[in-house]
Amino acid sequence: MKANADAVLSAKSLHYFLQLVDSMSYTQASQILGITQPALTQQIKKLERAVGSPLFGQIGKKLYLTDAGSKMEETARTLFDTVHDTVDEIQQFTDSDSGYISIGILNIFEPKVIEEFLINFGKKYPDVRLIVNFYDREELWNKIDKNEIDFAVSYIPDINANAATMRQFTTKEINKESIVLLSSKKDTSLESMLHENWASYTENSYLTHIFKRFYASIIPQNEIKARFSRVHELVDFAQSNKLNTFVTKSYYLVHQKEITLNEVRTSELIDFQGCFIYRKNKAQIPRLANFLTEWDKFLNAKDYASRLD
Template identity: 85%
Template sequence: MKANADAVLSAKSLHYFLQLVDSMSYTQASQILGITQPALTQQIKKLERAVGSPLFGQVGKKLYLTDAGSKMEETARTLFNTVHNTVDEIQQYTESDSGYISIGILNIFEPKVIEEFLIKFGKKYPDVRLIVNFYNREELWDKIDKNEIDFAILYIPDINANATTMRQFATKEINKESIILLSPKKNNALEDMLKEKWASYTEKSYLTHIFKRYYTSIIPQNEIKVRFSREKELVNFAQANGLNTFVTNSYYQAHQKDISLNPVKTQEVINFQGCFVYRKNKAQIPRLNNFLTEWDNFLDEKDYTTRLDEPETFN
């Protein structure tokens, strides 16, 4: 029994297992983990031998969790959450220049300024380990709700950011954001665009959610010819196929030289905010409080909009 218990409670095995649950792809999970696919497969088989039951099934190329796998996921997340909370409590009394910071970024958030800040922060605090991943909005809210990340970088308002949910969270504004409509035609009018073909985001994307408030109700669904989860692929496809689309103002500012589509002036501007979202007690942890202070100092040196307009630098 002891050998089996050791196998099940291996932090490495459980971490690999949860990454595979999140990715549902051995190839993608192994890339994220920085290991080979055979090494990942070995860890999963080790867990399956320990519990005496398959944790994953497969239909064609698609993985799914078995009943045993679902139970293991619940247990693994509970264990990691407990450990994470305990470490946080301990590190509340440690120095601000050590430990780790876990950050989840919305997959459609323009990362240029955040990347610049993280590089600078990492150089100044080499003993603080940064763990950074990109997620869609549902995954990101799930991660922050389960205390699996320290900071979520996302857009507000959001349907998840209701009064009840936000009682346990604090927010810190990163930037003021808006949507820019793009057309292959010069001086195109909004009323004409609404009759034309579009490239849009996936149904559950934040930008789809906020765009629907203003325009989707008057754009026939059959006029949306393609959906992408990321802005780069969306813009490239729209440009190549002569479609209308839309992006955040930040994305347009950062990549304007590569965008041949034309911005369209509208009377109504769709505004929202990029924010850090975090549990209120996180601000008591020195390294996390220091992270937020360094962000303020970073913007005091040069504001967000100016940094967006500058060429990328990794110095």
């Protein structure tokens, strides 16, 4: 008996299915989708009835994809990729003054200058709808890889930005970045921070990885007293508990008046770049091309570093 194609290829059902694949948790997936868990369960069961096979199995509380589920995932992602690519191609011929631009920003990226630019862009192009969300590192790369956002605002180098991955993407530099070490002590040195207590970022955070490349020896894992996904909470906790921590230079310059911790002078710089990351064909879409052009004009009027003051 053939499956009902309309039931199988329902965009909503496939979207819900892929979110459950990414989360492997009905609770988490339903929260992200903004629906109830029973509603999600109903959509998945509807899809399973349509194909005549279970798509998920369960061992204890852990979900896993069945063989049918793996095949459905492959098909669903191919379908969505095809739709996104087709929409991108069509949009290359649309008006540059309308439509929408979706932007994902890394949650530890200091947004002051980006926000200023978006305000200016919105005033100049009032009919272009801007959709802006903040994501952690894994979510952001997942979104750009699935073509669910037009621009990712993130840092490179990154292990996710390897040569194979970047063949389909291009980057446009936003700023040069570096790390600022912060201590509760005045006139301290890098060496004196060895084995002291720290507050840091979550394990998968970009800054955790980049910091380990240079300063792994000065923060033994057992000396990290707290981890945070957001910078404000990290700095507040470190200040209240007199812990060492670190932030980007951009964040430090913007929030220097609020920071009571002391900057630690070091001759070793950790240099990396903030960038717009986007698929190569995106630059052919008129409104996205305008977005990049307006960014250049914005920085030509006043450079990035000066806008941090």
